[in-house]
Amino acid sequence: xxxxxxxxxxxxxxxxxxxxxxxxxxxxxxxxxxxxxxxxxxxxxxxxxxxxxxxxxxxxxxxxxxxxxxxxxxxxxxxxxxxxxxxxxxxxxxxxxxxxxxxxxxxxxxxxxxxxxxxxxxxxxxxxxxxxxxxxxxxxxxxxxxxxxxxxxxxxxxxxxxxxxxxxxxxxxxxxxxxxxxxxxxxxxxxxxxxxxxxxxxxxxxxxxxxxxxxxxxxxxxxxxxxxxxxxxxxxxxxxxxxxxxxxxxxxxxxxxxxxxxxxxxxxxxxxxxxxxxxxxxxxxxx
Amino acid sequence: xxxxxxxxxxxxxxxxxxxxxxxxxxxxxxxxxxxxxxxxxxxxxxxxxxxxxxxxxxxxxxxxxxxxxxxxxxxxxxxxxxxxxxxxxxxxxxxxxxxxxxxxxxxxxxxxxxxxxxxxxxxxxxxxxxxxxxxxxxxxxxxxxxxxxxxxxxxxxxxxxxxxxxxxxxxxxxxxxxxxxxxxxxxxxxxxxxxxxxxxxxxxxxxxxxxxxxxxxxxxxxxxxxxxxxxxxxxx
Ligand SMILES: Nc1ncnc2c1ncn2[C@@H]1O[C@H](COP(=O)(O)OP(=O)(O)OP(=O)(O)O)[C@@H](O)[C@H]1O
Ligand SMILES: [Mg+2]
Numbered sequence: 001x002x003x004x005x006x007x008x009x010x011x012x013x014x015x016x017x018x019x020x021x022x023x024x025x026x027x028x029x030x031x032x033x034x035x036x037x038x039x040x041x042x043x044x045x046x047x048x049x050x051x052x053x054x055x056x057x058x059x060x061x062x063x064x065x066x067x068x069x070x071x072x073x074x075x076x077x078x079x080x081x082x083x084x085x086x087x088x089x090x091x092x093x094x095x096x097x098x099x100x101x102x103x104x105x106x107x108x109x110x111x112x113x114x115x116x117x118x119x120x121x122x123x124x125x126x127x128x129x130x131x132x133x134x135x136x137x138x139x140x141x142x143x144x145x146x147x148x149x150x151x152x153x154x155x156x157x158x159x160x161x162x163x164x165x166x167x168x169x170x171x172x173x174x175x176x177x178x179x180x181x182x183x184x185x186x187x188x189x190x191x192x193x194x195x196x197x198x199x200x201x202x203x204x205x206x207x208x209x210x211x212x213x214x215x216x217x218x219x220x221x222x223x224x225x226x227x228x229x230x231x232x233x234x235x236x237x238x239x240x241x242x243x244x245x246x247x248x249x250x251x252x253x254x255x256x257x258x259x260x261x262x263x264x265x266x267x268x269x270x271x272x273x274x275x276x277x278x279x280x281x282x283x284x285x286x287x
Numbered sequence: 288x289x290x291x292x293x294x295x296x297x298x299x300x301x302x303x304x305x306x307x308x309x310x311x312x313x314x315x316x317x318x319x320x321x322x323x324x325x326x327x328x329x330x331x332x333x334x335x336x337x338x339x340x341x342x343x344x345x346x347x348x349x350x351x352x353x354x355x356x357x358x359x360x361x362x363x364x365x366x367x368x369x370x371x372x373x374x375x376x377x378x379x380x381x382x383x384x385x386x387x388x389x390x391x392x393x394x395x396x397x398x399x400x401x402x403x404x405x406x407x408x409x410x411x412x413x414x415x416x417x418x419x420x421x422x423x424x425x426x427x428x429x430x431x432x433x434x435x436x437x438x439x440x441x442x443x444x445x446x447x448x449x450x451x452x453x454x455x456x457x458x459x460x461x462x463x464x465x466x467x468x469x470x471x472x473x474x475x476x477x478x479x480x481x482x483x484x485x486x487x488x489x490x491x492x493x494x495x496x497x498x499x500x501x502x503x504x505x506x507x508x509x510x511x512x513x514x515x516x517x518x519x520x521x522x523x
Binding site: 163166169170172174176177178179180181182183184 | 337338358368375378379384387
């Protein structure tokens, strides 16, 4: 196998890794702040896809405006999910919060399947392509990477430069102390859940500009998010971004050698191996 | 100046009752101390006052307003602030960020910069370590930060739970100097302190808490002279 054949798919995979990382960022943020593993992550990614699809095919809205709309809807939806399903069990055991978010998963999938059916959809946009040698970079992929980087940077700016962002980190670190200092911790948890959901929906929205999808497609990306999050260390945002690139690159390279259908298998193996050998993630635990 | 009245508080953990009708009054601008042996329920009382633990019975009145059922952050907004036992810093945030979080109440935000300068004046060590993560500070520095963070909220009533724990004798002296200074500024304070000698010396009023009940109460000077207090808490 020559490097020449490997390079295009490696680059393609790496670029996709940014979008995967964005989804994983949402999952890891929610876990890092409130120790809740959000099992509604996949369906929310799918909702992001359908938000762009409906706006585009129903109302002719530019898909990238659709991405923005998906992010805003995600924020509101996440806050709502927090208050309806998560807040009441936030101090319960992990199994209880798992079941709570899983029930949200079932509800979204159930309702959305009735509305959208499971037939495949796609969004037809062409932004041209950039060619250098045998490497082709589609415009849509380039924009998706740029948006993902921008969103990740905005998240870091928010968490480290603004008062609500710092308050979320304070609540994540010591909820009781945050309350003592006057921080409305419940509000911060709801906000964090909203942002995590917005990230998942944004990621789904971007994926919708790249590939065709169904309402069940979220599951695939949910699995990837879990692998990435475990790889990067549960609750570690930087780890999620790096993990996203690793999984994206791996996927790109793997598909040169093995059938695409085998990729999830490899991802599962990595998932289990990391859990067994390095449970704190390859990047180590957050300080 | 603000006053606080705690009336016949009962509370505990799960089924286990710890406080059995404790009543405490903090006079406006006064420094009050609560003595009690390990496990007497001092921390439990403070946690119940700020709302980290629910009061089973009894009331907490802030300037005659019943605040018993408010959550801790609502009480902090009203100026009722606890510097908790064991520091409870935001270990993954920097020193400066910890201070910023201290100034969350609305009345404290506008003057945050000035208050930061003020607490850096009190604790120059913190100024040198602004960008360091709180979790990497030495024990003494962490205690300073916990106190400084409490001051950032511009409290109307400030309660300390074992503030000298882990401090060197010199830093303990500094701490009491700061408490005296706050007292001169007429801040209403409650002090729970293992260093009973020094606590009684700076306080106006004192209570003794035994197995969840107030057993002795009076002006600090008088309490200091009591035979039972001298034997049990001053080791004389
Ligand atoms: N989280 C908890 N769950 C159950 N019991 C607790 C808990 N915290 C404290 N207790 C119990 O409540 C009683 C009072 O504890 P508290 O911490 O209020 O004492 P204290 O007077 O502050 O003691 P110290 O001087 O050692 O700080 C003790 O018997 C303690 O074991
Ligand atoms: Mg105590």
